[in-house]
Amino acid sequence: MLAQRISLLSGSGTAAAREAAKEAAAAGHQIIDLAAGEVIIEPPLSVREGAIAAITAGTNRYTESVGLPTLRTAIAKKLSAQTGIDWNTDNIVITAGAKQGLLDAALAVLDPGDEVIIIRPCWPTFPSQVVLAGAKPVFVDACPPRYIPDISAIRGVVAPRTKAIIINSPNNPTGAVYDRTTLQAIGDLAINYQLWIISDECYSSFVFTGARHESIVSAHPGVRSRTILVNAFSKELAITGWRLGYFAASGKITSAARKLQTHTTSNANVIAQHAILHHLQVSDGTFEREMHQRLADARSMGLRILAGLEDASPPNADGSFFFYLDLSGLVSALPAGVPVRSTDDIARLLLKEAGVASVAGGTFGDVNGLRLSFGAPPDLLVSGLERVVETLNGLRTRQAVA
Numbered sequence: 075m076l077a078q079r080i081s082l083l084s085g086s087g088t089a090a091a092r093e094a095a096k097e098a099a100a101a102g103h104q105i106i107d108l109a110a111g112e113v114i115i116e117p118p119l120s121v122r123e124g125a126i127a128a129i130t131a132g133t134n135r136y137t138e139s140v141g142l143p144t145l146r147t148a149i150a151k152k153l154s155a156q157t158g159i160d161w162n163t164d165n166i167v168i169t170a171g172a173k174q175g176l177l178d179a180a181l182a183v184l185d186p187g188d189e190v191i192i193i194r195p196c197w198p199t200f201p202s203q204v205v206l207a208g209a210k211p212v213f214v215d216a217c218p219p220r221y222i223p224d225i226s227a228i229r230g231v232v233a234p235r236t237k238a239i240i241i242n243s244p245n246n247p248t249g250a251v252y253d254r255t256t257l258q259a260i261g262d263l264a265i266n267y268q269l270w271i272i273s274d275e276c277y278s279s280f281v282f283t284g285a286r287h288e289s290i291v292s293a294h295p296g297v298r299s300r301t302i303l304v305n306a307f308s309k310e311l312a313i314t315g316w317r318l319g320y321f322a323a324s325g326k327i328t329s330a331a332r333k334l335q336t337h338t339t340s341n342a343n344v345i346a347q348h349a350i351l352h353h354l355q356v357s358d359g360t361f362e363r364e365m366h367q368r369l370a371d372a373r374s375m376g377l378r379i380l381a382g383l384e385d386a387s388p389p390n391a392d393g394s395f396f397f398y399l400d401l402s403g404l405v406s407a408l409p410a411g412v413p414v415r416s417t418d419d420i421a422r423l424l425l426k427e428a429g430v431a432s433v434a435g436g437t438f439g440d441v442n443g444l445r446l447s448f449g450a451p452p453d454l455l456v457s458g459l460e461r462v463v464e465t466l467n468g469l470r471t472r473q474a475v476a
C-alpha cells in the first residue's frame with residue numbers, strides 16, 4: 075500500500091500535455107509544441123564551455139549542500155544589483171532548479187494543518203508541494219483580463235492557521251506582472267498577519283513593453299526577513315534540464331535548507347554549478363539581451379495573429395513567455411450538441427485536428443484558460459498560432475453531432 079500523500083498529488087498537467095504531444099508526434103503526426111514551459115534556443119556558449127571545463131578538470135565531488143560558496147557569492151552580487159537589497163553568500167542556497175527551492179521553502183516553514191494562500195490560476199506544483207508538506211492550499215482567484223489578485227480577496231481568506239502566501243510574478247500561466255502597489259499591499263498583509271512570503275520569480279528576465287519586474291523585497295523592503303525569493307537559471311539561460319536554481323532568504327531559512335538538502339539531494343549538480351559560475355564571471359549579458367529580443371518579437375508577432383480570434387480577446391502577456399487565453403466567452407457560445415464543451419476538449423481538438431499542443435487551464439485551476447507558449451521556434455510559432463486561430467474561429471460553426 076502506498077503512502078497517503080501520493081494519492082493527494084495530482085499528475086502534472088503540463089507534463090501530461092508534453093507527453094500527449096510526444097505521443098502524437100511518435101504516431102507520425104506533425105505536432106507544433108506550444109505546450110512546453112521552456113524557450114527553444116541554444117544555451118549560451120559560456121555555460122557550455124564552463125561545463126566542459128569543469129568536466130575536463132575532473133570536478134566530480136560533492137559540494138556543500140547549499141552549493142559552491144563562490145557561486146553563492148556571485149548570485150548574491152547579481153541579486154543585490156537586481157533587487158537593490160544587500161544579499162550575502164549566507165543568504166543564498168543553490169538548488170536543483172526552482173522546484174527544489176520551493177520545496178525547501180515549504181518543508182522549512184509549514185507544519186501539518188497550516189494553510190497557504192495561492193493565487194489561481196497557478197502553476198500546479200505550488201499546491202502539490204504544500205500538500206506534500208502536510209499543509210492545505212487555500213486559493214484566491216485572480217480574474218481576467220489582468221489576473222492581478224484583489225487584495226481584499228486575499229485578506230478574506232486569511233485564517234488562524236494561515237502561515238504563508240505564494241506569489242509568482244511574472245506569472246505562469248497568465249503572464250501577469252504584479253505592479254508595485256499590489257506587491258506593497260501583499261507585503262503589508264504578510265506583516266500584519268505574520269505570514270511567510272514565498273516569491274517565485276523564475277520569469278523575472280521576461281517582461282515586455284512597459285511592464286517592469288520588481289521583486290516584492292524591492293517594492294517592500296520591510297518583508298525581506300519573511301520572504302523566500304526563489305529563482306532559477308532554467309528559463310533565463312534556456313537550461314531547464316540542467317537543474318540549477320537558487321533562493322535567497324534569511325539565515326534561519328538557509329540553515330534549514332542546508333539540513334534539508336543534506337538529507338535529500340546532497341547538492342545541486344556540481345558541473346552545472348561550475349557552468350553557471352563561469353557564465354556569471356564572463357558574460358556581458360549578450361545572450362540574455364538576444365533572448366529577450368527574440369521573445370519580444372515572438373510576442374508581438376503572436377499578438378498580431380491572436381488579434382484574429384473572433385471570440386476571445388488577445389492576452390496581455392506582459393511577462394513570462396505565455397499567451398493565456400480566456401475562452402469563457404467562446405465555450406459558453408458553443409452550440410448545443412457540439413462535442414467540444416470545455417478548454418480540455420479544445421486542447422484535445424487542437425492537438426488532434428490542428429496538430430498544436432497547448433495546455434488547458436484546468437491544469438492551473440482555471441477551467442476557462444488555454445496556455446500557449448511563445449518560446450517555440452519562431453517559424454513554428456507562426457504556423458501554430460495561425461492554426462489555433464483558424465480552429466477556434468471554426469468552433470462556433472461546427473455541426474452538432476446527432
Ligand code: PLP
Pocket residue numbers: 111170171172173174197242246274276306307308309314318319
Ligand atoms: N516556477 C514556475 C512558476 C514555473 O513555471 C516553473 C517551471 O515551469 C518552475 C518554477 C520550475 O523551475 P525549475 O525548472 O527551475 O525547477
